[in-house]
Amino acid sequence: MAPRPNLSDIARAIGVSSATVSNALSGKGRVSAQLSRQIAEKARELGYVPSLAGRALSTGRSHxxxxxxxxxxxxxxxxxxxxxxxxxxxxxxxxxxxxxxxxxxxxxxxxxxxxxxxxxxxxxxxxxxxxxxxxxxxxxxIDTPSTPGNTVSADHWQGGRLIGAHLRNLGHTHLAIIGLHQDSNVQADRIGGIRTGFGREGSVRTLWIDALEADAGPGCELGLAELVREGYTAFAAVSDIHALRAVSELQRSGLSVPAHVTVTGFDDLHWARSISPALTTVRMNMExxxxxxxxxxxxxxxxxxxxxxxxxxxxxxxxPMELIVRSSSASPHGNLIPSQDNNNNSDPDTLPSREGTNNA
Amino acid sequence: MAPRPNLSDIARAIGVSSATVSNALSGKGRVSAQLSRQIAEKARELGYVPSLAGRALSTGRSHxxxxxxxxxxxxxxxxxxxxxxxxxxxxxxxxxxxxxxxxxxxxxxxxxxxxxxxxxxxxxxxxxxxxxxxxxxxxxxIDTPSTPGNTVSADHWQGGRLIGAHLRNLGHTHLAIIGLHQDSNVQADRIGGIRTGFGREGSVRTLWIDALEADAGPGCELGLAELVREGYTAFAAVSDIHALRAVSELQRSGLSVPAHVTVTGFDDLHWARSISPALTTVRMNMExxxxxxxxxxxxxxxxxxxxxxxxxxxxxxxxPMELIVRSSSASPHGNLIPSQDNNNNSDPDTLPSREGTNNA
DNA sequence: CTGAAAGCGCTTACAG
DNA sequence: CTGAAAGCGCTTACAG
Structure with missing residues (x-):
C-alpha cells in the first residue's frame, strides 16, 4: 500500500501550484482547458484519490x-x-x-x-x-405524518384505508385487526386507516399481540380460530410478520386462506410474494x-x-402507499378474486410512482 | 445552531495552549491532574465535541x-x-x-x-x-471458508452437516435439497455439508430454483408434490426464504408439514420462529x-x-453454526420429535457461544 | 488564467 | 508539566 498521492504531488509533478490543481480538479472553471486536461491526466496517472478528510476540514462539510x-x-x-x-x-x-x-x-x-x-x-x-x-x-x-416533527414518511393512514376498503369491497363484514404495540404512532395510523376504509358497518375489533404475549408468553396462540367461529372472516395485520403468523395459525387450525378467511399484511416484506397464498399487502414507496x-x-x-x-x-x-393485491385475500363467499400480482418483478425502480418526482 | 467550540476556544477560555488542551483531553497524562480537571470542566461547559475531521487529518485515521x-x-x-x-x-x-x-x-x-x-x-x-x-x-x-481470500465467516459446510445429520437421525432416506444459484460458494458449501451429514444411504437430489424459474418464470412451482410422490420426505433449503416457499407449496398441495414431510431452512431469519410450523434451521453466530x-x-x-x-x-x-430444531422437522413415520425451541428469547446476546471470545 | 497565503481543527515531536 | 511550531490535505478569497 503505497502512500496515496495528494494535491501537492500532482502540483509538483506538473510544476503548478496546488491551488490550481484544486481548481482544475473541482472544475470551477478558473483554469485553462489545456492545463485542466493535463492535470486531470496526471491525477489519473498517479492514481490520485481526493482526501475527504482534508476537504471536510476546509469546507466544514463532511458530505x-x-x-x-x-x-x-x-x-x-x-x-x-x-x-x-x-x-x-x-x-x-x-x-x-x-x-x-x-x-x-x-x-x-x-x-x-x-x-x-x-x-x-x-x-x-x-x-x-x-x-x-x-x-x-x-x-x-421518518415516522408517520401524525407524529409532531415528522419530516416525511409513508402515509400509513392512507395505506390502512386501502386495506380496509379492499376488504370491504370483497364483501367482508367482520374484521379483526392484528397489532403489536399500542404506543406505536405508525400502527395507530395504520389501524385508524383500516377502520376508516372499512367503514362503520359490521364489526371490527383489534388484537394486541404484546398484550396477549404478556399473558401467555412469546409465540402464543392469538386465538384466531375462535374469532372465525364468531364470524370474523377478515384479518388485517399491521405488518407482514404478523400476517404470516396469522396465516400459520389459521392453517394449523385447519382453516384455509383464502378459502375460509382472508389475511392481509403491511410493508411487502421480501418474502411476502413467495409464500402461499401470496400475501396481499401495502407497500411504502421507499425510494x-x-x-x-x-x-x-x-x-x-x-x-x-x-x-x-x-x-x-x-x-x-x-x-402514498400502494396496495398489492395477492391471493391471500378473497371474498368471504369463496369466489377468489383474480390474482393480479402487480408487483411481479423484483426491480423496485419499476414500481409505479404515485407522484411527481421532487428531485434534488 | 451555534458554531461548535473547538480546542482553541477552550484553550483561550482558560489561558493555556491548545496543545495542552489536546493532551489533557486525550488523557495522555502529560498534564497536571488539576489542569486536566479544569480543562475537562470547561470543555463540558462549552459543550465541546471533538471534530473527527481534524483528528482524522492529523492522524491519518478516520476511525x-x-x-x-x-x-x-x-x-x-x-x-x-x-x-x-x-x-x-x-x-x-x-x-x-x-x-x-x-x-x-x-x-x-x-x-x-x-x-x-x-x-x-x-x-x-x-x-x-x-x-x-x-x-x-x-x-x-466474509464469505465462506472455502472461498480463497475469505477472512472469517460462518462454517456453512458444518451448518449443512448439522442439517443433514439431523434429517438422517430422524430416519429420512430420501432428501431433496433446494438451492438457488449454482455459482454461490456459500450455497455450494451448505449443500456439500448437507450431503455429507446425511450420508450416502438413500437418495439425495438437488433442485435449483433459478434454473426452474428460467424455464417457468418467477414464483413458479418447484414440483415438490411430485417429489413426495416419488418418496422424498425431507426437504432441506439453503435459505429460510426457500424453505418458506417449500412449506407453502407443500401445504397448497394438501401435504402437511411435518406430518407428511419435513422441511428445514438456513439462517434463522427473523420470522422463522413465528411461522407454523416453526422452522427448523441453522444460524450463524453473527456477533x-x-x-x-x-x-x-x-x-x-x-x-x-x-x-x-x-x-x-x-x-x-x-x-460454527448452530442447529435450531423447531417443529417443521419430524421423523418420516409421523412421530413428532419434541419441539425444543432453544432460541425462544429474542435477545441474540444470550445465544450460546461456541468458542472462546477473541476480543479486540 | 495562475499562485502565494491563510486557515479548517486537530496531533505530535521537540524545546523549555 | 506546558507551549510554540509545524503539518495533515484540502479550499478559498485575494493579488497579480
Whole structure:
C-alpha cells in the first residue's frame, strides 16, 4: 500500500501550484482547458484519490449523512437502508449507520456519535413512543405524518384505508385487526386507516399481540380460530410478520386462506410474494421517501441550494402507499378474486410512482 | 445552531495552549491532574465535541470502517449490519455502508467511494461468484471458508452437516435439497455439508430454483408434490426464504408439514420462529463473525495494537453454526420429535457461544 | 488564467 | 508539566 498521492504531488509533478490543481480538479472553471486536461491526466496517472478528510476540514462539510434507526434488526431495515443509501449516493453523500437498539438513551448516544463523526445531517427513524431530543444538527424524521416533527414518511393512514376498503369491497363484514404495540404512532395510523376504509358497518375489533404475549408468553396462540367461529372472516395485520403468523395459525387450525378467511399484511416484506397464498399487502414507496428525506436535509445543510420553483410548496409529508393485491385475500363467499400480482418483478425502480418526482 | 467550540476556544477560555488542551483531553497524562480537571470542566461547559475531521487529518485515521454488501436488500443484511455496527462501535469505529446491488462494477465503485471517504478498512460480503479486485486498503472478507481470500465467516459446510445429520437421525432416506444459484460458494458449501451429514444411504437430489424459474418464470412451482410422490420426505433449503416457499407449496398441495414431510431452512431469519410450523434451521453466530472481522481489520490498520498472546494462532476462519430444531422437522413415520425451541428469547446476546471470545 | 497565503481543527515531536 | 511550531490535505478569497 503505497502512500496515496495528494494535491501537492500532482502540483509538483506538473510544476503548478496546488491551488490550481484544486481548481482544475473541482472544475470551477478558473483554469485553462489545456492545463485542466493535463492535470486531470496526471491525477489519473498517479492514481490520485481526493482526501475527504482534508476537504471536510476546509469546507466544514463532511458530505456524510447519519442514518439512525430504532432497530437495525427490523426486517424493514433493508428497504430503508437501500433507499437512503441510493438517494444519498446520488446526492454525493455517504451514509453512516447508527443503531439505537430500541433504547432512547442508546438512540441519543448514537446520534451524538454520528455528529461527532461529522455527519452533516441525520435521518432518524425513531422508535415508537420516542420523543426526539433536541439535536444540534439538521435532522429529517421518518415516522408517520401524525407524529409532531415528522419530516416525511409513508402515509400509513392512507395505506390502512386501502386495506380496509379492499376488504370491504370483497364483501367482508367482520374484521379483526392484528397489532403489536399500542404506543406505536405508525400502527395507530395504520389501524385508524383500516377502520376508516372499512367503514362503520359490521364489526371490527383489534388484537394486541404484546398484550396477549404478556399473558401467555412469546409465540402464543392469538386465538384466531375462535374469532372465525364468531364470524370474523377478515384479518388485517399491521405488518407482514404478523400476517404470516396469522396465516400459520389459521392453517394449523385447519382453516384455509383464502378459502375460509382472508389475511392481509403491511410493508411487502421480501418474502411476502413467495409464500402461499401470496400475501396481499401495502407497500411504502421507499425510494420517494428516501429522496424527500435526503432533499429536506440538503436544504437545511446547504441553504443556498437552488430549489426548483415548482417545489416552493412544502414537500409532501405523506407519501402514498400502494396496495398489492395477492391471493391471500378473497371474498368471504369463496369466489377468489383474480390474482393480479402487480408487483411481479423484483426491480423496485419499476414500481409505479404515485407522484411527481421532487428531485434534488 | 451555534458554531461548535473547538480546542482553541477552550484553550483561550482558560489561558493555556491548545496543545495542552489536546493532551489533557486525550488523557495522555502529560498534564497536571488539576489542569486536566479544569480543562475537562470547561470543555463540558462549552459543550465541546471533538471534530473527527481534524483528528482524522492529523492522524491519518478516520476511525471509520466501510461495510460493503452484495445486496443491502437481502433479509440477512439486518443481522450483518447490526453485528458489525456493534463490534465497530465497541472498537471506537463508525460504519459507512455501501451497496453493490449485486453488480461487480457497482461493488468496485462502492469500495472506491468508501476509500475516498477515508474508511480505514473495509468489510466485504461479496456477491456469489465475485472475484475480489485488488483493494488498496485493509479488507476483511466474509464469505465462506472455502472461498480463497475469505477472512472469517460462518462454517456453512458444518451448518449443512448439522442439517443433514439431523434429517438422517430422524430416519429420512430420501432428501431433496433446494438451492438457488449454482455459482454461490456459500450455497455450494451448505449443500456439500448437507450431503455429507446425511450420508450416502438413500437418495439425495438437488433442485435449483433459478434454473426452474428460467424455464417457468418467477414464483413458479418447484414440483415438490411430485417429489413426495416419488418418496422424498425431507426437504432441506439453503435459505429460510426457500424453505418458506417449500412449506407453502407443500401445504397448497394438501401435504402437511411435518406430518407428511419435513422441511428445514438456513439462517434463522427473523420470522422463522413465528411461522407454523416453526422452522427448523441453522444460524450463524453473527456477533462472533463480526467481532473477528473487525478484529482482523484492526490488526491490519493498527499493526502495533497489542494482541493477547493466546490469540497468537490464526483466528478461526470458520465460526460454527448452530442447529435450531423447531417443529417443521419430524421423523418420516409421523412421530413428532419434541419441539425444543432453544432460541425462544429474542435477545441474540444470550445465544450460546461456541468458542472462546477473541476480543479486540 | 495562475499562485502565494491563510486557515479548517486537530496531533505530535521537540524545546523549555 | 506546558507551549510554540509545524503539518495533515484540502479550499478559498485575494493579488497579480
Amino acid at each position: 456524510v449523512l447519519g442514518l439512525v434507526l430504532a432497530d437495525i434488526g427490523h426486517p424493514l431495515f433493508p428497504q430503508f437502508a437501500q433507499a437512503i443509501e441510493q438517494a444519498a449516493t446520488k446526492a454525493g453523500y455517504g451514509v453512516l449507520i447508527g443503531d439505537s437498539r430500541g433504547d432512547v438513551k442508546t438512540q441519543t448516544a448514537a446520534i451524538d456519535q454520528l455528529i461527532e463523526r461529522g455527519a452533516d445531517g441525520i435521518i432518524l427513524v425513531p422508535r415508537h413512543g420516542t420523543r426526539i431530543a433536541e439535536i444540534n444538527c439538521p435532522v429529517a424524521v 420517494t421517501i428516501a429522496r424527500l428525506a435526503v432533499a429536506d436535509l440538503l436544504l437545511q445543510i446547504e441553504p443556498d441550494r437552488t430549489t426548483p420553483p415548482e417545489d416552493e410548496t412544502a414537500p409532501p409529508q405523506a407519501v | 471509520v470502517l466501510g461495510l460493503v454488501l452484495a445486496d443491502i436488500g437481502h433479509p440477512l443484511f439486518p443481522q450483518f449490519a447490526q453485528a458489525i455496527e456493534q463490534a465497530a462501535t465497541k472498537a471506537g469505529y463508525g460504519v459507512l455502508i455501501g451497496d453493490s446491488r449485486g453488480d461487480v462494477k457497482t461493488q468496485t465503485a462502492a469500495i472506491d467511494q468508501l476509500i475516498e471517504r477515508g474508511a480505514d478498512g473495509i468489510i466485504l460480503v461479496p456477491r456469489h461468484g465475485t472475484r475480489i479486485a485488488e483493494i488498496n486498503c485493509p479488507v476483511a472478507v 462472533t463473525i463480526a467481532r473477528l472481522a473487525v478484529a482482523d481489520l484492526l490488526l491490519q490498520i493498527e499493526p502495533d495494537r497489542t494482541t493477547p498472546p493466546e490469540d497468537e494462532t490464526a483466528p478461526p476462519q470458520a465460526v
